[in-house]
Amino acid sequence: MVLATAGKARGGWAPTAAENALAAEARGALVAAVMGEVELRPRELFPREAVRSLVEDLGLTRARDPAVFGYRPLKASIADRVRLTKRKV
Numbered sequence: 001m002v003l004a005t006a007g008k009a010r011g012g013w014a015p016t017a018a019e020n021a022l023a024a025e026a027r028g029a030l031v032a033a034v035m036g037e038v039e040l041r042p043r044e045l046f047p048r049e050a051v052r053s054l055v056e057d058l059g060l061t062r063a064r065d066p067a068v069f070g071y072r073p074l075k076a077s078i079a080d081r082v083r084l085t086k087r088k089v
Contacts, residue, residue: 006019015023032038033045055061076084 006015029038033040
């Protein structure tokens with residue numbers, strides 16, 4: 001997928017020899033994994049930290065900071081808070 005995207009970024013130009021070598025190596029590793037020659041667990045294919053960073057980059061995590069959602073408490077001085085409290089009473 002990455003190599004295909006790199007091809008689109010090149011504007012349709014022919015891939016370089018290094019890109020062809022990387023693509024051949026990736027296809028070979030994929031074939032070996034699919035054929036069962038290499039025993040892989042899903043965690044070995046996609047490390048937890050890689051998935052976590054991808055989810056954060058896509059913005060799919062819940063933000064723990066209320067400021068991210070646009071909520072910001074009023075920044076008032078102590079004197080302003082006392083005045084506001086006195087007005088409420």
